[in-house]
Amino acid sequence: xxxxxxxxxxxxxxRGVECAIRQNPDxxxxxxxxxxxPETVSILTEQVAVRPLSEAxxxxxxxxxxxxxxxxxxxLPEQTPEYAKYFNVVDSFDTHARIPEHYxxxxxxxxxxxxxxxxxxxxxxxxxxxxxLYAGAILPEGNDYTFWGRGVSQGHSDAIxxxxxxxxxxxxTVPVDGALSLVRAGKNPELTARQKHTRECxxxxxxxxxxxxxxxxxxxxxxxxxxxxTTVHFISEEELLKNHSGIPHGGFVIRSGVTGWEKxxxxxxxxxxxxxxxxxxxxxxxxxxxxxxxxxxxxxxxGCRTLLDIAPAYLSAKSGEELRxxxx
Amino acid sequence: xxxxxxxxxxxxxxRGVECAIRQNPDxxxxxxxxxxxPETVSILTEQVAVRPLSEAxxxxxxxxxxxxxxxxxxxLPEQTPEYAKYFNVVDSFDTHARIPEHYxxxxxxxxxxxxxxxxxxxxxxxxxxxxxLYAGAILPEGNDYTFWGRGVSQGHSDAIxxxxxxxxxxxxTVPVDGALSLVRAGKNPELTARQKHTRECxxxxxxxxxxxxxxxxxxxxxxxxxxxxTTVHFISEEELLKNHSGIPHGGFVIRSGVTGWEKxxxxxxxxxxxxxxxxxxxxxxxxxxxxxxxxxxxxxxxGCRTLLDIAPAYLSAKSGEELRxxxx
Numbered sequence: 001x002x003x004x005x006x007x008x009x010x011x012x013x014x015r016g017v018e019c020a021i022r023q024n025p026d027x028x029x030x031x032x033x034x035x036x037x038p039e040t041v042s043i044l045t046e047q048v049a050v051r052p053l054s055e056a057x058x059x060x061x062x063x064x065x066x067x068x069x070x071x072x073x074x075x076l077p078e079q080t081p082e083y084a085k086y087f088n089v090v091d092s093f094d095t096h097a098r099i100p101e102h103y104x105x106x107x108x109x110x111x112x113x114x115x116x117x118x119x120x121x122x123x124x125x126x127x128x129x130x131x132x133l134y135a136g137a138i139l140p141e142g143n144d145y146t147f148w149g150r151g152v153s154q155g156h157s158d159a160i161x162x163x164x165x166x167x168x169x170x171x172x173t174v175p176v177d178g179a180l181s182l183v184r185a186g187k188n189p190e191l192t193a194r195q196k197h198t199r200e201c202x203x204x205x206x207x208x209x210x211x212x213x214x215x216x217x218x219x220x221x222x223x224x225x226x227x228x229x230t231t232v233h234f235i236s237e238e239e240l241l242k243n244h245s246g247i248p249h250g251g252f253v254i255r256s257g258v259t260g261w262e263k264x265x266x267x268x269x270x271x272x273x274x275x276x277x278x279x280x281x282x283x284x285x286x287x288x289x290x291x292x293x294x295x296x297x298x299x300x301x302x303g304c305r306t307l308l309d310i311a312p313a314y315l316s317a318k319s320g321e322e323l324r325x326x327x328x
Numbered sequence: 329x330x331x332x333x334x335x336x337x338x339x340x341x342x343r344g345v346e347c348a349i350r351q352n353p354d355x356x357x358x359x360x361x362x363x364x365x366p367e368t369v370s371i372l373t374e375q376v377a378v379r380p381l382s383e384a385x386x387x388x389x390x391x392x393x394x395x396x397x398x399x400x401x402x403x404l405p406e407q408t409p410e411y412a413k414y415f416n417v418v419d420s421f422d423t424h425a426r427i428p429e430h431y432x433x434x435x436x437x438x439x440x441x442x443x444x445x446x447x448x449x450x451x452x453x454x455x456x457x458x459x460x461l462y463a464g465a466i467l468p469e470g471n472d473y474t475f476w477g478r479g480v481s482q483g484h485s486d487a488i489x490x491x492x493x494x495x496x497x498x499x500x501t502v503p504v505d506g507a508l509s510l511v512r513a514g515k516n517p518e519l520t521a522r523q524k525h526t527r528e529c530x531x532x533x534x535x536x537x538x539x540x541x542x543x544x545x546x547x548x549x550x551x552x553x554x555x556x557x558t559t560v561h562f563i564s565e566e567e568l569l570k571n572h573s574g575i576p577h578g579g580f581v582i583r584s585g586v587t588g589w590e591k592x593x594x595x596x597x598x599x600x601x602x603x604x605x606x607x608x609x610x611x612x613x614x615x616x617x618x619x620x621x622x623x624x625x626x627x628x629x630x631g632c633r634t635l636l637d638i639a640p641a642y643l644s645a646k647s648g649e650e651l652r653x654x655x656x
Contacts, residue, residue, distance in 0.1 A: 265604035
């Protein structure tokens, strides 16, 4: 059985989905839908339709799962509930504070349409959330730590780019080694934002811009940089393209906890990701979720789920027998 | 709702279960069953019954989940199918090669009795298996590595103790740092048993035993030591008790894989455990599984499961709403 996939939106994440589908023989890409003029959108897979967004619903009987590749700020809050009426859907909604509201909207729409949805798939939310859940269920008395990086934060890079005089910028979030070491040693430190992460900025200036002024503006920017030790490097556009064009990311989820009658034994559970491409890894999670969504839909289930609700075996192309024999 | 737990068998693992129940307010220990004379068995929890194994079935309406704490060699292959007829059960069956057969036996018995079973819970099989599954589902093109240690291998310690002239012994399995580094760097090395782990033995001799002869016998023992770089330290009984009485363990599950149209991007997923007490950590997983088993039984499900089949949220004491708000 192959799963027929549609992709809605065609940016970095969607290209990652397209690549991941190619790596999974049980997945088949059948169409890409775009808000742009389809004739201007060139995709990687040969002989796959690129159609205007307005035609998507017409494909509802030809697509098993629609993977929604829009952004969390404005696209997904509208799109996921809308398309869950017509399709089984997967999204990567990552605005943590708005997940309960998004879940409720998508659940209502999916139940109304008789479809299954997985929201907030990816690595955080997603694989990191799973690891927080498992570790907390096993070690109820303990402390959770999540570190991000070293990796590119799109939001922080955008914040720098919005400063007048900045032509281009990349911002890396970097976990502080000393803090990581304390956590790994089970010391349960209390850590401020500044003690957990530093921020490294690579900035290309417009001609005539005042570097001292811009450095100050970055370092004092509330929410984004003021609470962190931030370093700013001014570089040429060539250097930015040569050394900072990738989108790496990753991070650590660590729980340290105690067991024993007198809580005398300590344990540390650590999950770590080192990713060359944040969007391609996220996309790979979305495609595994599409497999699960299709299977749940074939069982007659409906409504919204997150990775926390998905029996792990549903994500794998292997059968239950194969998993018990080879993986367990 | 609290889950009423019975414990069958009372060794290190069972004491760990007893401690873990105390850390989970929604769990309640109601009885311990033993093959020994109950009057000789002193448990940690006050006012909880210790009863002979022969009475266990009489408790079937007073226990929501029976946690089976016997050994995998001879106890569990008999006990889990037997008690799955009368109880929802959890076990830690860890003979990897015999899991398919054990699964089939327990599934038949649990379905016959209208109960739910989770087998092979713990960390390997268990949490390590989950991580192999998730990582393989996300990165279908890649390589898996599992390293164990630094930790005490009961089987290898027992093998040394069976040598005539050996009074006592502890064996540590130790992952090779250089191999770990290559794997973490995404180099995908092919590694022999010897290249992945070394074995450290701490041995107490009987008076008059020939240390050179015993060292040779250990180092050349087939399956256990011959394929590894093994070091043997002869120490006093006092030193063994003082420095080697713990049961620490742990290890690493690492998958490195590639994504991208030309497989140009590499990713490394690592899961790591550092455990002061192997049996207490395993027990903590069993108790989380007991929660899941009880919930599945209340939904009317029956049959055998492994952690690979359990939606993660079932393991957690938190509600779906709480998980989405706090963990996701």
